Amino acid sequence: MSEKKHNSDLFSTTADLTQIHVPPLSSTSGPIPPPRRDERSHTLKISRREVLKGVVSKQRAYLEAMGVPGFENRVFELDTNEAVMGRSAECNVHLPLPNVSRVHARVYLVNEEYHVEDMNSTNGTFVNGVRISRCALRNNDLIEVGEAKMLFVEAKVRE
Amino acid sequence: MGPSLFDDTMEISFWGTRGSISTPGRTTEKYGGNTPCVSVRSANTFIILDAGTGIRNFGHELVQKYRNNFNEASLNLFLSHTHWDHIQGLPFFDPLYIPGVHLSVYGSPGKRGLLEQILRGQMDMDYFPVQMSALSAELIIREMDKELIEIIPFRIDWQEQIYHPGGSVRFGINLGKKRLVYATDVELNKCFVENPTPEQKGHQRAYMKFIEGADMLIADGQYTAEEYVKTKNYGHTTIPLLADIAYRCRVKQLAVFHHNPPHTDNNIDELWQDYHARFMTADPPMNVFWAREGQAIPL
Ligand SMILES: [Zn+2]
Ligand SMILES: [Zn+2]
Numbered sequence: 001m002s003e004k005k006h007n008s009d010l011f012s013t014t015a016d017l018t019q020i021h022v023p024p025l026s027s028t029s030g031p032i033p034p035p036r037r038d039e040r041s042h043t044l045k046i047s048r049r050e051v052l053k054g055v056v057s058k059q060r061a062y063l064e065a066m067g068v069p070g071f072e073n074r075v076f077e078l079d080t081n082e083a084v085m086g087r088s089a090e091c092n093v094h095l096p097l098p099n100v101s102r103v104h105a106r107v108y109l110v111n112e113e114y115h116v117e118d119m120n121s122t123n124g125t126f127v128n129g130v131r132i133s134r135c136a137l138r139n140n141d142l143i144e145v146g147e148a149k150m151l152f153v154e155a156k157v158r159e
Numbered sequence: 160m161g162p163s164l165f166d167d168t169m170e171i172s173f174w175g176t177r178g179s180i181s182t183p184g185r186t187t188e189k190y191g192g193n194t195p196c197v198s199v200r201s202a203n204t205f206i207i208l209d210a211g212t213g214i215r216n217f218g219h220e221l222v223q224k225y226r227n228n229f230n231e232a233s234l235n236l237f238l239s240h241t242h243w244d245h246i247q248g249l250p251f252f253d254p255l256y257i258p259g260v261h262l263s264v265y266g267s268p269g270k271r272g273l274l275e276q277i278l279r280g281q282m283d284m285d286y287f288p289v290q291m292s293a294l295s296a297e298l299i300i301r302e303m304d305k306e307l308i309e310i311i312p313f314r315i316d317w318q319e320q321i322y323h324p325g326g327s328v329r330f331g332i333n334l335g336k337k338r339l340v341y342a343t344d345v346e347l348n349k350c351f352v353e354n355p356t357p358e359q360k361g362h363q364r365a366y367m368k369f370i371e372g373a374d375m376l377i378a379d380g381q382y383t384a385e386e387y388v389k390t391k392n393y394g395h396t397t398i399p400l401l402a403d404i405a406y407r408c409r410v411k412q413l414a415v416f417h418h419n420p421p422h423t424d425n426n427i428d429e430l431w432q433d434y435h436a437r438f439m440t441a442d443p444p445m446n447v448f449w450a451r452e453g454q455a456i457p458l
Contacts, residue, residue, distance in 0.1 A: 115453070127454070129435060129446065130412075133170050136453025138189040138424075 061114055061154040063093060063107065068148050071095075076150075082108035084119075085145050099123045099146030107137070107152075114154065116143055167335035169313075170200045171375065172455040175213020178343075178381050178395065178417035179244050189424040191452025194244035195343060195417065197377060199332050201312050206332055207236040208341045208377075213452065214248035222253045229260045235310050237317075238266040239343055240327040241277045249278065250287050260296035267328045268302040269319060275300040303328075318369055320345040321362070323394040331369060337458050340370050340410075343379045343417050347396040348387065351404065371408045374458050377450060378405070380415035383430070402434055406445050413438075414450040 061078040063085075065071035076083060076093050085093040086103040095104070101121035107114055114137045118125035126144040127135045135141075141152045175181075175193030182192040194211030205221075207214070225232050234254065239245055254260045266274040278300060282291045291298065308315040314333040319326060322345050329342035350362045370376050380402075381395035398415060405413045415434075418427065427449045438445040 113453075118457075124457075128431075128448070129439070130448050130454070131457065132455060133457045134172075134455040135451075 059112065059154070059156050061152065063143070064151040064153055066142070066149040066151050068095075068097065071148070078107060078109075078114060080109055082106045085148070085150070086119075093150075095145060095148045097147040100148060101146070104145045105143070107143075113137075114152070116152075121145070167337065168201070169332070169334045169337060169339065169458050170455055171339060171377075171458055172198045172200070172217070173213075173414075173450045173452055174198065174217040175209075175211040175248070176416055176418055176450040176452055177211075177244075177420065178379070179420055181212045181244075182420045186423040186425070189451060190418055190422075190427050190449055193452055194247065195239075196248060197341065197450075199313070199339060201334055203231050204233040204310060204313065205235065206310065206313055206315065207234065208330065209239055209245040209343075210236060210247070210249040210252065211244050212248040212251070215251040215253075218251070218253035218255075222257070225254075229254065229257060233310065234260070234262045236262060236264045237315065237328075237330055237341075238264065238274075239329070239341070240267065240323070240325060241270070241274070242325070242344065245344070246278065246281060250282050250289065255294045255296045255298070258295040262296055262298050264298060264300045265303050265308065266300070267319065267326065268304060269326055270302065272302070274302055318365060322346040322349045329369060331373075338373050339458060340373045340376045340378070342366075342370065342376065344394060345379055345396060346392070346394050347379075347404065348391070348400055351400060367404065367408050370405065370410055373408075373410050375412040375414060375456070376405055376410045377414045377416045379417045381417050381419045386419065398430065398434070402438065402445075402447055405447075406438060406441070409443070410445060412446045412448070412456075414448060416450045418449065 063076040063078065063083065065074040083093050084091045084103060084106045085095055087096050087100045088102040091103060101123070103119050104121040105116055105118050105125040107116050115134060116125065116127065116132070116137055117134045118132065123146055124131045126132065127141050137152045137154070139152070139154045143150045143152060173191070174196040176191050177187070177194050179194070181194050184192065191213070193213035193216070195209040196211045196213030196217060197208040198217055199206040199208065207217070221232065255262065264278070270277065279291045281287065282289065284290065303317060306316060312334055316331040316333070317328050320329055320342070327344040329340065329345070332339045332341065347366070350359050350366065352359060355363060378401055379396045380398040382390050382397045384397050384399050387397045395417065401415065402413060431449050434447040438447045
């Protein structure tokens, strides 16, 4: 986190620029006098980017083919679009391998979290050896789709 | 909520797997920090096992799925017992704030009419801003009397578990030929002892018969044997004993549940590596895994 301490409640999360009214510093020490009507307050402009320093701003995730003949170290980068795994050439993660259904499973983003979901495949989708219909993914999860083994790798980068 | 499932398939979803108290943070994000809640679905019928803090996310998903069509959904909550970690999420279950929603709540008759009072009590003004009487949904609280409860297409059987402070209930959820057993908050180490009394022997037999051949057993496996030295009498089972009994009873998949709050994802990964390898290579194999929040399993 940055050394500046902000009360996050003060900032609107919708506007990029947020204006905060800061009362002027009193020139005298001792108890703070009640504000006078004619005193003008100062306005501080802080960008949303500055406020959100230290908050996860980048998320990189990919599927890495593991020990699949013809697919050694193939990496499929994931983004906000869903990645569909299957034997059909129309799948963006095309896996022409035994026991893979035409459209087998998909990986998609929900609230900053990748999930994998089986798409009624014949032989099922497994995460770390457990057959799933759906599973929130975590770094280093092994997804098995027929003969294909795909490692889910995720890195969250703080700016 | 996933693709449509075949008629005889239930979908088991873990919303909270942690025991005793929620444990948010980076070191628990894989297996999860929410306290017990598991949903079992067949089409639009839901059996909800416990209402720990995990039920909150389940509620969000239900609201997203049914919005204005809650009359299509059948919601049935079965409480293993009323310890905090199993009821605390209920006031945060969004469907309760939607008019027209019905939630049937089932619990042990052992509370002698107190079940409703306990649930109402945790929403008392001193604990929570909204009183149960102000909820928009209709809550029907029942203490189970019949041995077999039928919620089409499910059949649910249950047994009292005495080896837990205050007692708890285990449930068998049956659909077609499939059987799921949910048996949490029980200290099997106090029943499966070296020289059992006739009473303990009876309880052993009842437990083993209940889980025999289950397609999946979700069970309390809170402690390692090393930890148990200090946690005896807390009401929870050790992992090696649980795995051993489950294997002897030919359980097909064992979902270790009610994770010890101090256990980090790395701790659990190590346990999983050890047990998974050991029981998957056995003949016949048993798939042992640690239940994980956000995981949905077809059975
Ligand atoms: Zn508990
Ligand atoms: Zn308990």
